Amino acid sequence: xxPYYVSLDNDSSxxxxxAGESDxxxxxxxxxxxxxxxxxxxxxxxxxxxxxxxxxxSQPANSPQRRPGQGGNEGGTGSGFxxxxxxxxxxxxxxxxxxxxxxxxxxxxxxxPGHSFEAALIGRDPATDIAVLxxxxxxxxxxxxxxxxxxxxxxxxxxxxxxxxxxxxxxxGVVSALGRTLRSESGRLIDDVIQTDAALNPGNSGGPxxxxxxxxxxxNTAVILPAQGICFAVSSNLAxxxxxxxxxxxRVRRGYLGIAGQLINLTERxxxxxxxxxxxxxxxxxxxxxxxxxxxELRQGxxxxxxxxxxxxxxxxxxxxxxxxxxxxxxxxxxLRDNRQQGIMVTPGELK
Numbered sequence: 001x002x003p004y005y006v007s008l009d010n011d012s013s014x015x016x017x018x019a020g021e022s023d024x025x026x027x028x029x030x031x032x033x034x035x036x037x038x039x040x041x042x043x044x045x046x047x048x049x050x051x052x053x054x055x056x057x058s059q060p061a062n063s064p065q066r067r068p069g070q071g072g073n074e075g076g077t078g079s080g081f082x083x084x085x086x087x088x089x090x091x092x093x094x095x096x097x098x099x100x101x102x103x104x105x106x107x108x109x110x111x112x113p114g115h116s117f118e119a120a121l122i123g124r125d126p127a128t129d130i131a132v133l134x135x136x137x138x139x140x141x142x143x144x145x146x147x148x149x150x151x152x153x154x155x156x157x158x159x160x161x162x163x164x165x166x167x168x169x170x171x172x173g174v175v176s177a178l179g180r181t182l183r184s185e186s187g188r189l190i191d192d193v194i195q196t197d198a199a200l201n202p203g204n205s206g207g208p209x210x211x212x213x214x215x216x217x218x219x220n221t222a223v224i225l226p227a228q229g230i231c232f233a234v235s236s237n238l239a240x241x242x243x244x245x246x247x248x249x250x251r252v253r254r255g256y257l258g259i260a261g262q263l264i265n266l267t268e269r270x271x272x273x274x275x276x277x278x279x280x281x282x283x284x285x286x287x288x289x290x291x292x293x294x295x296x297e298l299r300q301g302x303x304x305x306x307x308x309x310x311x312x313x314x315x316x317x318x319x320x321x322x323x324x325x326x327x328x329x330x331x332x333x334x335x336l337r338d339n340r341q342q343g344i345m346v347t348p349g350e351l352k
Contacts, residue, residue: 161207306334
């Protein structure tokens with residue numbers, strides 16, 4: 001009898017052959033992986049409760065929280081995870097933005113229920129949707145960041161959070177795509193976003209997306225509501241970098257040129273004449289004079305096609321190059337003026 005097919009024993013009831021036993025073993029291995037990750041990570045995942053003061057004018061007339069002659073409070077919930085035993089917590093910027101009070105609820109422990117602590121906002125970065133909180137509590141267990149450059153499409157991805165207020169819920173799936181981009185509320189693009197089909201819902205925001213070892217590969221941040229199984233997480237490398245800067249400095253410093261620009265298509269003739277690799281550029285619509293940036297050589301109508309030796313085709317390209325490392329440094333900006341390429345010097349200031 002072929003051992004890789006379903007066999008029948010003497011009483012004619014079906015039983016699994018070797019193939020079935022192998023499948024069962026694999027399923028048990030998968031289940032054990034998820035169970036072990038849940039045990040390892042759950043104690044590091046917190047629920048975040050936020051109160052926001054709402055002015056009288058900003059509340060709709062039919063708001064159940066509004067009272068005649070006064071404003072009110074709005075509540076919200078999200079997730080986060082502990083990254084150090086001294087109480088630093090990573091979450092999403094949009095979870096805590098505008099909060100008048102932030103409370104962090106720890107998960108239940110073997111020796112009793114978890115406790116709630118008022119959290120201090122250490123810093124937030126709307127451009128990457130990352131924020132850092134701090135609580136003062138004992139016995140905290142930290143979770144560590146993995147190297148998101150090692151993440152591969154198809155690997156296990158496990159999300160833990162508090163969807164719709166249901167505390168410490170777990171969903172599992174796979175990494176379905178890498179290298180996505182998302183538009184943040186500040187208008188900048190978030191690069192190297194991880195796409196997963198691990199189910200996320202409102203309240204999962206700020207929670208960890210972890211690998212089979214229980215290390216963070218991303219911070220859950222967004223879903224496409226009409227779709228099923230298309231969810232996004234900020235990569236762990238970016239989240240760790242931003243969190244470190246927020247802890248050390250309270251903010252993420254970015255360069256600023258003091259201009260308003262718009263995308264413009266370059267004709268084939270102009271591209272060939274100037275030997276350009278980009279098909280578009282940024283036309284300077286206005287220049288902020290005497291601002292924080294040294295941009296006196298720029299003129300309205302100039303078309304930016306390069307910055308510090310790197311090609312620039314869009315505003316997003318320029319944003320990526322305006323890092324904290326070039327603030328206050330005199331660098332070359334490549335422009336087209338009267339359809340001819342030339343270099344001018346600028347000194348980026350710090351974006352406030």
